[in-house]
Amino acid sequence: MALRHDQGIVLRGYPFGEADRVVVLLSPNHGKLRTVAKGVRKTKSRFGGRLEPFTHVDVVLYEGRNLDTVTQVSVIEAYPRLRGDLDKVLAAGTMVEVVDAVAQENEGSHRAFLLLQRGLSALETGPLHDDIVPAYLLKAAEVVGIAPALTACAACGSSDGLDRFSLSAGGVLCPQCRSGGAYALRSGLVGYLAGLVASDLSSLPPVDPVLSKDAAGLVRRFLEYHLDRLLASLAAMDV
Amino acid sequence: MFEAPVQKLIDELARLPGIGQKSAQRIAFHLLHVEETDARRLAEAVVEMRERVRLCARCFNVTDSEECSICRDLRRDPSAICVVERAQDVVVVERTHEFRGRYHVLGGAISPIEGVGPEQLRLRELIARIEPEGVTEVIVATNPTVEGDTTALYLARSLKPLGLTVTRLASGLPVGGDLDYADELTLGRALSGRREM
Numbered sequence: 001m002a003l004r005h006d007q008g009i010v011l012r013g014y015p016f017g018e019a020d021r022v023v024v025l026l027s028p029n030h031g032k033l034r035t036v037a038k039g040v041r042k043t044k045s046r047f048g049g050r051l052e053p054f055t056h057v058d059v060v061l062y063e064g065r066n067l068d069t070v071t072q073v074s075v076i077e078a079y080p081r082l083r084g085d086l087d088k089v090l091a092a093g094t095m096v097e098v099v100d101a102v103a104q105e106n107e108g109s110h111r112a113f114l115l116l117q118r119g120l121s122a123l124e125t126g127p128l129h130d131d132i133v134p135a136y137l138l139k140a141a142e143v144v145g146i147a148p149a150l151t152a153c154a155a156c157g158s159s160d161g162l163d164r165f166s167l168s169a170g171g172v173l174c175p176q177c178r179s180g181g182a183y184a185l186r187s188g189l190v191g192y193l194a195g196l197v198a199s200d201l202s203s204l205p206p207v208d209p210v211l212s213k214d215a216a217g218l219v220r221r222f223l224e225y226h227l228d229r230l231l232a233s234l235a236a237m238d239v
Numbered sequence: 240m241f242e243a244p245v246q247k248l249i250d251e252l253a254r255l256p257g258i259g260q261k262s263a264q265r266i267a268f269h270l271l272h273v274e275e276t277d278a279r280r281l282a283e284a285v286v287e288m289r290e291r292v293r294l295c296a297r298c299f300n301v302t303d304s305e306e307c308s309i310c311r312d313l314r315r316d317p318s319a320i321c322v323v324e325r326a327q328d329v330v331v332v333e334r335t336h337e338f339r340g341r342y343h344v345l346g347g348a349i350s351p352i353e354g355v356g357p358e359q360l361r362l363r364e365l366i367a368r369i370e371p372e373g374v375t376e377v378i379v380a381t382n383p384t385v386e387g388d389t390t391a392l393y394l395a396r397s398l399k400p401l402g403l404t405v406t407r408l409a410s411g412l413p414v415g416g417d418l419d420y421a422d423e424l425t426l427g428r429a430l431s432g433r434r435e436m
Contacts, residue, residue, distance in 0.1 A: 012352050017257060043413045053352070053385045055424075075423050083424075084386065086392035093351035093389075117390070147295030232354030 004068075004146040007058045008033060009075065010051055010114055011100045015041065022067065023051045023102065025059070027028050028113040032103045035061060036179040037070045042080045047073055054079050054092050054120055079124045088123045091133050095119040098140045101227055113144045130207045133234075134219040135196040142197070146170070150194045153177050165218060168227040189214050245271065274372045278319055294326075297368065299344040309333075311340055316340045321378045322365065322394065324348050324387065332380055342377075343368065348386040348394055355386075357393055365394075369401055376404040383410050 008025030011032070016022045019041045040047045050057055052072040060072035082088045099116050103109045119136045122129075129135075136147040141147045149171025153158050161173040164182035172190055173182050192211040199205055223228055245267055270278050294300070295307035297316035302308070309315060309329070319340030321332055329342050345360045358394055368374060379394050381387035395405045411429035412421055421429070 044416055046420045048420070049383070049424040050422045052424070078424050080424060081428060082390075083388060086389065086396060089385065089389045089392065090351055097352050226351050226365030233351035234360075236349070236351045 002063055004061055004063060004072065005058070006030060006033065006061060007056070008098075009056045010053050010119070011053065011096045012053055013037075013104060014188055021051070023070065025057070026099055026103055026109060026116060028110045029108055031106075031107040031109045032100070032105045033061075034067050034105070035059070035070050036064070036067045039194075049078075050075050053096060054082065056120075057115065077121075077124075079120050081197075082120065083122045087128050090233065090237055091128065092120060092123055094102045094133050094231060095136050097231060097233045098223070098227075099230060102144045104141065106214065112140070114196065115143055117141055118201050126202060129204045129205050130209075130212050131196055131215065132201060134193075134212075135199065135201060135204055137203070137219045137223050138193065138197050141223060141226070147197070148172075148193075148222055150190055150197065163187075166237075167222055170226075183218065185218075186211065186214050189218070193219070240288065258410075294344075298342045299326070299346065299364070300329050300342060317372050317377065320365070320368065320372075320373045320374050320376070323380050323381050324382060324390075328380065338378070340376075346380070348381050348384070348390040350380070350386045351389070356368075357397075362394070362397065366397065368402075369398075369403065374403065376406065379405065379407045383408075 006029065008027035011020045011024045011026055013023040016036060019039050021037050023035050023037050023040075025035060027033050029051075037047055037051050039045050040051055047070070049055075051070070053152045055075060056077040058074045058076055059070055060067040065227065082092055095116055099109075099112045103112050114237050116134070119132070122132060125138050135200035138147070148165075150153075153162060153174035154169040155173060155177035158174040158176070161175045163175075163183050164173040164178050164184050165171065166173050166179055166182040168181065169177075169179065172180065172185070189211055192208060193215055195205045196215065220231060220234055241249065248267045248270070249260070249263045251412050252258055252266050253260050257370075258266070278354070291301070292301050295302045295310055297306050297310045300307040300309065316339050319338075320343050321338055321340055322343045322345060323332065324345055324347055329344065330337055332342070339380045343361070343365045345362065347355055347360055349355060349357060349360065371393070377394065377398055379391040381390045391407050398405050398431055409432050410425060411432060412418065414427065
């Protein structure tokens with residue numbers, strides 16, 4: 001049992017006991033950390049709002065048998081502007097949900113951490129880009145090793161006539177490899193998706209209203225299919 | 240394992256929030272040794288609460304009649320509604336003696352990560368109250384958490400086009416607190432919401 005230092009982005013928390021909260025953090029070195037913040041739900045808690053979701057914090061943890069206890073917290077980045085915009089909060093919710101789904105405990109997750117950090121920074125600093133969530137999801141797929149094939153047929157590697165997309169094959173298909181369950185793609189969508197993959201989250205290409213909608217739907221279905229779970233944050237806001 | 244009736248009670252008590260096996264055992268043996276009338280009174284209180292208490296048809300606060308006592312009180316200002324997450328929060332706001340309007344209990348807060356969207360809350364019921372009750376102001380008293388703030392932003396977006404004044408409880412330093420321990424977010428909000436003296 002000892003004190004140790006770590007840093008992470010708060011993914012979520014849930015009430016625990018009378019006034020405590022279990023806070024789940026994503027640490028670049030140790031992956032997902034489940035910690036207990038004692039008394040954090042009391043208005044006079046010394047932790048205050050430092051352990052709210054999306055906050056990047058430096059923490060001192062007291063190692064416990066099951067859960068580590070947070071003894072000190074200092075904020076590295078709080079993303080205050082993000083929190084004042086409903087659409088940005090919802091986008092950040094999806095970003096957090098995806099890394100929460102793919103990150104493991106006690107397993108370094110540098111790339112997932114950096115991706116989340118870049119995603120939150122892009123939301124904080126600029127106006128909300130309509131494609132930020134699909135672009136983030138595509139990059140998350142890459143981090144986990146399930147990036148969709150977009151430049152060559154997922155079955156044979158050919159780069160001609162890629163106008164179908166198969167969830168099970170893991171990307172675009174050429175006319176020879178078409179299968180029954182593959183989606184027909186609108187012209188230009190493959191290039192549009194590749195553009196999102198290649199761009200930085202803070203400098204995404206201009207939005208094409210028609211392709212943007214298709215891209216969002218396709219990327220969401222792809223991620224849900226391969227993660228084998230529905231993205232609750234997107235489903236919650238489907239009205 | 241204890242004798243069946245004792246063990247049954249221990250198991251039931253241990254299912255309650257914050258009560259483990261050891262606490263359940265202590266309570267069960269306490270109840271075994273108190274006067275029978277005391278134990279019976281506790282059992283009757285639980286049964287009575289479950290049988291009589293329901294949700295207010297108007298604001299979804301807990302009540303033992305069709306509408307809660309606040310909604311029935313004609314002295315309350317019908318033009319202001321204070322929106323809270325849970326029925327327990329009504330009592331907390333009432334204790335301040337600062338609010339003379341009525342309430343609306345949402346039944347939670349929007350939490351995209353947990354899959355709780357606006358459809359799972361009583362937002363439609365809130366909007367349905369606006370016109371018939373002549374509401375002009377909605378005070379959003381959800382918790383100052385990401386979920387509570389998201390709910391407040393969503394409410395503001397839905398209600399402002401109806402011509403309502405939507406206000407949010409101020410965030411800031413707790414009375415008796417120490418500035419030294421204030422976090423950046425809270426202190427930032429306290430600064431931006433400062434008042435002239």
